[in-house]
Amino acid sequence: MIEASNISVSYGRKLILDGVSFTAQPGELTAIVGPNGSGKSTLLKALSGDLPYSGIIRLNGNDIARQSVLDLAIQRGVLPQASSLSFPFRVREVIEIGLGAGVHGDQHHITQLALDRVGLAGFSEHLYQELSGGQQQRVQLARVLAQIWHPVGENGPCWLLLDEPVSSLDIAHQLGVMQIAQDFARAGGGVVAVMHDLNLTAMFADRMAVLHDGRCLASGKTQDVFRDEVLSAAYMCRIQTACLPGTGIRYFLPQTSGRVAQAG
Amino acid sequence: MASVIDTPVADPLIQDLRRRRKAGAVHAALFALLLVTALASLTVGATGVSLGGAGWDFMVGRQIGVLEATVLWDIRAPRTIMGILVGAALAVSGAVMQGLFRNPLADPGLLGVSAGASLGAVGAIVLGVWLPAAVVGFFGFALLPLAAFLGAWVVMLTLYGLATRRGRTSVGTMLLGGIGISALAGALNGLMVFIADDLQLRELTFWGLGSLTGATWAKTVVAGPVILVSTLAAMSLAQGLNSLSVGEATARHIGVDVQTLKRWAILSVAAATGAAVAVSGGIGFIGIVVPHLLRLATGADHRRLLLNAALLGASLLLGADMISRVIVAPTELPIGIVTAVLGAPVFLWILLRQRGVVDI
Numbered sequence: 001m002i003e004a005s006n007i008s009v010s011y012g013r014k015l016i017l018d019g020v021s022f023t024a025q026p027g028e029l030t031a032i033v034g035p036n037g038s039g040k041s042t043l044l045k046a047l048s049g050d051l052p053y054s055g056i057i058r059l060n061g062n063d064i065a066r067q068s069v070l071d072l073a074i075q076r077g078v079l080p081q082a083s084s085l086s087f088p089f090r091v092r093e094v095i096e097i098g099l100g101a102g103v104h105g106d107q108h109h110i111t112q113l114a115l116d117r118v119g120l121a122g123f124s125e126h127l128y129q130e131l132s133g134g135q136q137q138r139v140q141l142a143r144v145l146a147q148i149w150h151p152v153g154e155n156g157p158c159w160l161l162l163d164e165p166v167s168s169l170d171i172a173h174q175l176g177v178m179q180i181a182q183d184f185a186r187a188g189g190g191v192v193a194v195m196h197d198l199n200l201t202a203m204f205a206d207r208m209a210v211l212h213d214g215r216c217l218a219s220g221k222t223q224d225v226f227r228d229e230v231l232s233a234a235y236m237c238r239i240q241t242a243c244l245p246g247t248g249i250r251y252f253l254p255q256t257s258g259r260v261a262q263a264g
Numbered sequence: 265m266a267s268v269i270d271t272p273v274a275d276p277l278i279q280d281l282r283r284r285r286k287a288g289a290v291h292a293a294l295f296a297l298l299l300v301t302a303l304a305s306l307t308v309g310a311t312g313v314s315l316g317g318a319g320w321d322f323m324v325g326r327q328i329g330v331l332e333a334t335v336l337w338d339i340r341a342p343r344t345i346m347g348i349l350v351g352a353a354l355a356v357s358g359a360v361m362q363g364l365f366r367n368p369l370a371d372p373g374l375l376g377v378s379a380g381a382s383l384g385a386v387g388a389i390v391l392g393v394w395l396p397a398a399v400v401g402f403f404g405f406a407l408l409p410l411a412a413f414l415g416a417w418v419v420m421l422t423l424y425g426l427a428t429r430r431g432r433t434s435v436g437t438m439l440l441g442g443i444g445i446s447a448l449a450g451a452l453n454g455l456m457v458f459i460a461d462d463l464q465l466r467e468l469t470f471w472g473l474g475s476l477t478g479a480t481w482a483k484t485v486v487a488g489p490v491i492l493v494s495t496l497a498a499m500s501l502a503q504g505l506n507s508l509s510v511g512e513a514t515a516r517h518i519g520v521d522v523q524t525l526k527r528w529a530i531l532s533v534a535a536a537t538g539a540a541v542a543v544s545g546g547i548g549f550i551g552i553v554v555p556h557l558l559r560l561a562t563g564a565d566h567r568r569l570l571l572n573a574a575l576l577g578a579s580l581l582l583g584a585d586m587i588s589r590v591i592v593a594p595t596e597l598p599i600g601i602v603t604a605v606l607g608a609p610v611f612l613w614i615l616l617r618q619r620g621v622v623d624i
Contacts, residue, residue: 073519
């Protein structure tokens with residue numbers, strides 16, 4: 001389980017996260033949503049151990065501030081919003097970089113499986129820089145998957161922390177990547193994903209947390225939180241949600257009739 | 265056996281075996297090149313003494329002449345060993361700095377390490393005359409290399425202190441700090457040149473342009489282990505530097521202790537470059553050209569790159585040293601001129617080829 005209690009993060013004097021508490025369960029995909037600047041990526045960076053924060057974050061029951069980078073790497077992989085490589089590495093080599101954390105066993109086999117998982121099986125000898133943006137993003141996902149290949153490790157469930165994992169993908173690949181994340185959760189791992197696309201969130205997330213202005217506006221099961229009033233207040237525009245007949249999956253349509261009052 | 269073209273999607277294990285064979289072949293070829301250049305370095309020179317001639321004399325049981333023994337053992341052998349060590353150190357230091365800064369144009373010169381070493385050496389040449397005779401006598405020939413080594417370390421520790429805040433070292437701050445410190449060291453160097461007498465000026469010029477002329481067994485015994493250990497330490501960072509290529513945050517996510525990696529990279533490069541500059545002066549371009557050529561030929565993986573850089577850097581410096589010995593024989597051209605004349609066009613050629621993809 002990931003438990004974040006009363007997390008605050010400041011950049012200089014500006015308070016980016018203001019006492020946010022957040023929980024994610026293994027076996028579930030938990031989405032963090034909210035408008036630009038609401039603190040979604042900052043919360044994920046704090047959960048990843050990238051930022052100094054006040055409060056306490058526990059990963060599988062242990063305070064992340066007291067764990068070594070290697071211990072954390074064995075338990076969770078992080079997919080950043082954007083990744084650039086400084087030198088012309090081959091795709092296979094990028095995946096192998098992720099294997100440094102201590103994945104034991106047949107590295108070549110895992111590399112191939114990870115590439116196959118993201119639909120890039122024939123690309124292992126391609127130069128990373130020659131791939132499209134979407135392909136590069138999938139290679140990075142394969143690198144993270146290879147790092148924590150088994151959703152449940154010796155120390156408990158492993159975690160995928162994804163920062164906007166579908167931002168430069170077409171709709172088919174968006175669905176594919178979200179399916180990979182959901183499958184990881186169904187196999188016993190945990191997934192926390194920062195999401196911009198609310199409809200994908202409604203389709204794949206078991207739980208969601210809605211941030212606004214550095215605070216958690218609402219959190220809980222997706223069907224409970226994915227509501228007109230919550231989303232409208234968070235995004236400060238009129239949002240109308242509905243349910244796809246016969247599926248139980250909710251979706252939203254933005255309305256053009258102006259902004260709503262600022263959330264408090 | 266089926267060709268690669270016949271089997272575009274080969275078994276991953278076979279692909280891996282092929283890659284390992286290819287990488288092994290490249291290592292072997294570079295090692296052979298180093299062996300050939302080292303033997304050539306022992307046999308080429310202004311005196312006409314050759315390794316083959318002395319070797320023949322030895323084999324047929326003839327007494328090897330004093331001149332041959334002196335030239336081969338006391339002059340060329342330490343020079344060749346020093347050439348190998350300095351060439352390897354400069355090339356590996358360049359590759360490590362580029363990996364650390366995630367920039368193909370970085371090298372120890374950019375951080376001011378070379379400038380610091382130069383300042384130390386120039387200070388020893390110019391201000392050494394004012395030191396008490398006992399001090400000069402105590403340090404002897406080691407005064408200049410020690411001063412250079414000290415200069416490199418003072419710069420590196422200052423820079424590290426400047427760029428480290430709350431336990432994290434900012435690579436960007438180091439880069440900018442390095443530019444500032446290089447400028448300051450350059451100005452102080454200029455001041456030394458201004459107050460130097462004619463004899464000192466000639467020594468300064470020769471030292472500034474780099475040379476292996478002064479390589480002796482005594483210097484090799486003192487500086488050799490420092491260069492060797494620090495270069496090997498730098499080479500051991502290959503896996504971490506690969507991780508750093510994806511970015512600092514991602515390297516941490518993968519499980520790399522980035523701060524420790526940076527500290528080792530900086531300290532090992534400062535020691536290797538400081539000791540190399542201390543014994544051979546300012547030799548440019550090896551640290552930039554060698555890693556570039558190798559990345560084009562064998563890829564960016566530091567696990568291969570650093571070993572190959574050591575082998576090719578050593579061969580190139582020995583080659584440049586041979587040219588510097590024979591091109592204006594019986595005198596010698598400073599080796600820095602040879603490496604710059606050969607290296608700068610190669611560097612520009614690389615830049616032209618990569619104009620579209622080099623992004624700083």
